[in-house]
Amino acid sequence: MSIQSWTYIIVGITFSIYIGIAIWSRVQSTKEFYVAGGDVGAWANGMATAADWMSAASFISMAGIISFAGYDGAVYLMGWTGGYVLLALLLAPYLRKFGKFTVPEFIGDRYYSNNARLVAVFCALLVSFTYVAGQMRGVGIVFSRFLEVDIDIGVIIGMLIVLFYAVLGGMKGITYTQVAQYCVLIFAFMVPAIFISIQMTGNPIPQLGFGSELISEHSTYLLDKLDNLNVELGFNEYTENTKPLIDVFAITLALMVGTAGLPHVIVRFFTVKKVSDARKSAGIALLLIAILYTTAPAVAAFARTNLLETISTKPYSEIPQWFKKWENTGLIKFDDLNNDGMINYSNDYSNELYVDRDIMVLANPEIANLPNWVVALVAAGGLAAALSTAAGLLLVISASVSHDLIKRVYYPEISEKGELIAARISAFFAVCIAGYFGINPPGFVAAVVALAFGLAAASFFPAIVMGIFYKQMNKEGAIAGMLVGISLMVFYMLKFKFNFFGGGSVDDYWFGISPEGFGSVAMVVNFVISYIVMKFTSPTPEKIKKIVDNIRIPEYE
Amino acid sequence: MDKSEKYWKINIKYVKILLTIWFVFSFLFGIILKDFLNEFSIAGFKLGFWFAQQGSIYVFVILIFVYVKLMNNLDKKFGFKK
Numbered sequence: 001m002s003i004q005s006w007t008y009i010i011v012g013i014t015f016s017i018y019i020g021i022a023i024w025s026r027v028q029s030t031k032e033f034y035v036a037g038g039d040v041g042a043w044a045n046g047m048a049t050a051a052d053w054m055s056a057a058s059f060i061s062m063a064g065i066i067s068f069a070g071y072d073g074a075v076y077l078m079g080w081t082g083g084y085v086l087l088a089l090l091l092a093p094y095l096r097k098f099g100k101f102t103v104p105e106f107i108g109d110r111y112y113s114n115n116a117r118l119v120a121v122f123c124a125l126l127v128s129f130t131y132v133a134g135q136m137r138g139v140g141i142v143f144s145r146f147l148e149v150d151i152d153i154g155v156i157i158g159m160l161i162v163l164f165y166a167v168l169g170g171m172k173g174i175t176y177t178q179v180a181q182y183c184v185l186i187f188a189f190m191v192p193a194i195f196i197s198i199q200m201t202g203n204p205i206p207q208l209g210f211g212s213e214l215i216s217e218h219s220t221y222l223l224d225k226l227d228n229l230n231v232e233l234g235f236n237e238y239t240e241n242t243k244p245l246i247d248v249f250a251i252t253l254a255l256m257v258g259t260a261g262l263p264h265v266i267v268r269f270f271t272v273k274k275v276s277d278a279r280k281s282a283g284i285a286l287l288l289i290a291i292l293y294t295t296a297p298a299v300a301a302f303a304r305t306n307l308l309e310t311i312s313t314k315p316y317s318e319i320p321q322w323f324k325k326w327e328n329t330g331l332i333k334f335d336d337l338n339n340d341g342m343i344n345y346s347n348d349y350s351n352e353l354y355v356d357r358d359i360m361v362l363a364n365p366e367i368a369n370l371p372n373w374v375v376a377l378v379a380a381g382g383l384a385a386a387l388s389t390a391a392g393l394l395l396v397i398s399a400s401v402s403h404d405l406i407k408r409v410y411y412p413e414i415s416e417k418g419e420l421i422a423a424r425i426s427a428f429f430a431v432c433i434a435g436y437f438g439i440n441p442p443g444f445v446a447a448v449v450a451l452a453f454g455l456a457a458a459s460f461f462p463a464i465v466m467g468i469f470y471k472q473m474n475k476e477g478a479i480a481g482m483l484v485g486i487s488l489m490v491f492y493m494l495k496f497k498f499n500f501f502g503g504g505s506v507d508d509y510w511f512g513i514s515p516e517g518f519g520s521v522a523m524v525v526n527f528v529i530s531y532i533v534m535k536f537t538s539p540t541p542e543k544i545k546k547i548v549d550n551i552r553i554p555e556y557e
Numbered sequence: 558m559d560k561s562e563k564y565w566k567i568n569i570k571y572v573k574i575l576l577t578i579w580f581v582f583s584f585l586f587g588i589i590l591k592d593f594l595n596e597f598s599i600a601g602f603k604l605g606f607w608f609a610q611q612g613s614i615y616v617f618v619i620l621i622f623v624y625v626k627l628m629n630n631l632d633k634k635f636g637f638k639k
Binding site: 071239 | 561564565568572575576579583584587588589591595599600601602603606607609610611613614615617618620621622624625628629632637638
């Protein structure tokens with residue numbers, strides 16, 4: 001059977017499962033809509049969190065990015081996993097004990113101020129919208145590459161599916177589809193990785209395989225071989241850094257803290273039954289994420305070695321079939337500059353090959369000659385990763401509007417039924433806006449998605465942590481900290497990414513830190529400003545200190 | 558000091574110890590000491606590279622489960638859990 005038939009079958013089956021779950025999990029109350037009724041088990045929540053977290057970027061792009069960045073790719077590997085330690089130790093159990101529906105709600109209540117709530121809503125919407133646009137685009141891209149439909153039609157199909165289960169089932173529908181999506185995406189990621197690991201090193205465990213000797217060249221370690229190949233072509237050694245280490249440090253920290261501050265991740269911990277389950281499900285989520293995250297660097301090393309060996313300095317007339325297929329999609333380009341008929345890949349002006357990073361995962365099964373059903377599986381996995389993250393983000397957006405803005409600020413008299421209708425309507429509009437950006441992606445989306453973490457690190461993380469661990473922190477301090485933190489982050493991003501305020505090059509970076517890593521600086525500034533402003537303003541009311549005391553201990557069970 | 562304060566103090570102690578380990582295995586071994594550790598190898602991995610792309614992640618997972626275990630015991634001891 002052809003790749004395309006397999007893809008239709010496998011994608012068809014997985015989509016039917018998602019729709020079936022949506023119909024089964026229709027909700028009647030706001031509590032079910034926002035937090036799945038608050039009785040999700042630790043394992044189900046761990047799986048849902050893992051799928052929620054691992055986006056199209058983790059599934060499709062990350063291994064490819066690492067494969068080109070080598071050691072530097074560690075910023076994503078550590079940054080997007082280490083944040084869960086912060087989440088489990090500093091945030092999740094206490095937010096669960098607090099027991100409300102959204103992150104702005106915690107900030108608004110803890111800092112006894114609707115202004116704090118509004119600042120938090122603004123940050124949540126800014127972070128979530130930039131993030132979700134990338135997901136819908138990802139859905140469109142997977143559809144167009146594997147099923148050869150138009151990208152726009154792919155985006156619309158994705159919108160309809162998400163719309164169906166998010167509007168009908170709210171958080172409950174999202175949670176159980178995410179459980180199914182985790183299974184699909186992890187299976188789809190691991191199968192080709194294991195096959196390729198066996199092919200190249202004879203070791204079925206990819207995590208060990210990329211530290212093993214090659215089958216093709218006895219007593220040569222794969223990574224040593226890769227270091228040599230890289231150097232021969234004029235690239236940096238694979239296992240060494242190209243970015244300055246201070247920037248690696250800053251980016252890793254910003255991604256970790258940003259992960260812990262992302263509303264769509266935090267809100268998942270509102271859905272479990274009890275405090276101890278919040279801690280446990282953070283551990284399970286990270287374990288399930290780590291399966292993919294420890295495999296990705298192996299896939300990266302295998303794919304890069306394979307690519308360099310099968311393509312570089314080979315005659316164009318002898319290249320394998322997959323190369324020509326992916327050339328049609330524009331993801332691989334060969335331009336024979338010196339007309340010698342050979343593919344010359346190098347790190348200087350004589351380079352004749354352009355390889356899109358995404359191809360490292362998308363085309364990997366074909367490069368390694370794996371069966372057609374494995375290729376189709378990768379398509380279904382990419383869709384699962386993109387849809388699950390999009391749905392989680394859309395829920396944050398709809399809850400921010402219907403709960404934080406309508407119910408808590410502008411129209412508190414609204415009935416539960418009315419709020420549920422408002423939640424569904426805002427989910428509907430959120431999907432439409434996300435779809436619009438998916439079809440007409442503004443040029444800045446790619447740049448801003450990476451910076452969503454910086455924004456979350458600069459705004460939410462300090463406010464929430466101090467809200468729990470520092471009783472004296474008052475509303476003036478928290479609001480000032482969030483505003484200064486997020487403004488500084490936006491300023492730095494506009495200056496160095498978009499050339500506002502005089503722009504600047506790499507040499508002008510403050511402390512040598514890139515915009516991607518600047519969230520760590522903005523976070524520190526947030527903490528400092530909060531502290532100073534607090535010292536000069538009125539103390540936290542006793543009533544609020546009692547609330548903090550209360551969230552610090554788990555409930556009596 | 559009442560019961561809740563005592564509970565909170567022990568919790569803070571656990572968090573401090575675990576976050577120190579978190580920092581050591583990721584930022585210290587994976588980044589700050591990377592160049593030094595890369596002079597050593599286990600199997601085909603340079604050690605600094607391994608901590609940055611593999612080891613730190615395993616440590617993160619273990620840390621959370623250790624915290625879960627410690628806190629479950631603490632909850633039991635303080636009567637927050639049957």
